[in-house]
Amino acid sequence: MAQTRSVLLEAHRLEGWLTRFLARNGPYTMEPDPGSEASVRIIAANGCAAVLTPPLPAGPRSSLSAPLSGGHGVGSGSPSLTRDHGADLVAALLGRLDLSLPVGLLLIRRGGYSVGVARQGRILASKTGTRYVQGRTAAGGWSQQRFARRRANQAAGLVEETAGRAAALLAAHPPSSLQLGGDRTLAGQVLAEPILRAWAGLPQTPFLTVQDPRYTVLEEAARSALSIRITVTDPPVAS
Structure with missing residues (x-):
């Protein structure tokens, strides 16, 4: 079975990635991905395939056009983003990314938040903190219920504090989109807080899985927030 893997790639590194893809897999063709109006699919001569997906959902008029008759592949030599229809597709994909727009970052897990x-991969303002939330307990009966209530109260306090910190930062630096990460349930609860109502409807980049929302992790999220997701499927294995 062919292996599939995904990576996040900053937009300015895409041309170099395409050059390496060509060197490893041979000439390739490009076309709009049938599974997404916003994505581009690459199919190489050796059967290796890749789907390039922008970080934000496509707008109502931003679907990619269909390929030219027969498609236009990229032959030998370094691919250029200024020639052939395949390059036009990539240019259209990159054209959706306005890297100058600010992105709101919200990472939270039980016990901490950041x-x-x-903007442009650099943090303008931030707040990182910790707040104890008790882990699950194996105790039974009334003790288990008491621990569950305490844990719920601690989690609610974490959510409230995170929402308050986020609201202050977002008000001072209004974002155009959001990058959430950590624990999906807690992140959803934070965004549902009334104090964040003004930003809850902003476009969201794909959710990040992070184990510890420290400041260094927030810096990584800032760099990858507007990155292109590339999903590569290796060529079929000869039997």
Whole structure:
């Protein structure tokens, strides 16, 4: 079975990635991905395939056009983003990314959070904190119920504090989109807080899985927030 893997790639590194893809897999063709109006699919001569997906959902008029008759592949030599229809597709994909727009960052897990606003991969303002939330207990009866209530109250306090910190930062540096990460349930609860109502409807980049929302992790999220997701499927294995 062919192996599939995904990576996040900053937009300015895409041309170099395409050059390496060509060197490893041979000439390739490009076309709009049938599974997404916003994505581009690459199919190489050796059967290796890749789907390039922008970080934000496509707008109502931003679907990619269909390929030219027969498609236009990229032959030998370094691919250029200024020639052939395949390059036009990539240019259209990159054209959707306005890297100058600020992105709101919200990372939270039980026991800690890190929130901020970033522009062009750099953090403009941030706040990182910790707040104890008790782990699950194997105790039974009334003790288990008491621990569950305490844990719920601690989690609610974490959510409230995170929402308050985030609201202050987002008000000072209004973002155009959001990058959430950590624990999906807690992140959803934070965004549902009334104090964040003004930003809850902003476009969201794909959710990040992070184990510890420290400041260094927030910096990584800032760099990857507007990155292109590339999903590569290796060529079929000869039997």
